[in-house]
Amino acid sequence: MEQTLRGIEDTLKRILEHQELSLENLKAVIQSLEESFTLLSQKWNLEILYTLFLKNTVGFSGLKKILGVNSRTLSDKLKSLKQHGYIGRKVETEPPLRVEYSLTTKGKNTVLLALPLLYYSAV
Numbered sequence: 001m002e003q004t005l006r007g008i009e010d011t012l013k014r015i016l017e018h019q020e021l022s023l024e025n026l027k028a029v030i031q032s033l034e035e036s037f038t039l040l041s042q043k044w045n046l047e048i049l050y051t052l053f054l055k056n057t058v059g060f061s062g063l064k065k066i067l068g069v070n071s072r073t074l075s076d077k078l079k080s081l082k083q084h085g086y087i088g089r090k091v092e093t094e095p096p097l098r099v100e101y102s103l104t105t106k107g108k109n110t111v112l113l114a115l116p117l118l119y120y121s122a123v
Helices: 002-018 023-041 045-055 060-067 071-083 105-122
Strands: 057-059 087-092 098-103
Touching (some): 023 045, 045 087
């Protein structure tokens, strides 16, 4: 775990060395992070992202069955995650009508970045 944390710290230092960040830019970045953390900390959101990460593409009923969540809650969470750019939604119009969800690049990167946080919090 220490090696992972050192790697993250080194990466951050390199970014800060190569980019000039003003106080205003830093505030905007922190505000964006706060909004993301608020969204991701809501019940079911991380579970949905990790399920899509592991399964690649899952239909609505598949997510509902895997997570054991009611339809209304799942629908609301999926809409919110899609609106914020974490997941994509694809509608298959052929009978039977099928809606499939998958991670966007932003969603996949978020899952990968959250793994060390989840691991560290469990230790």
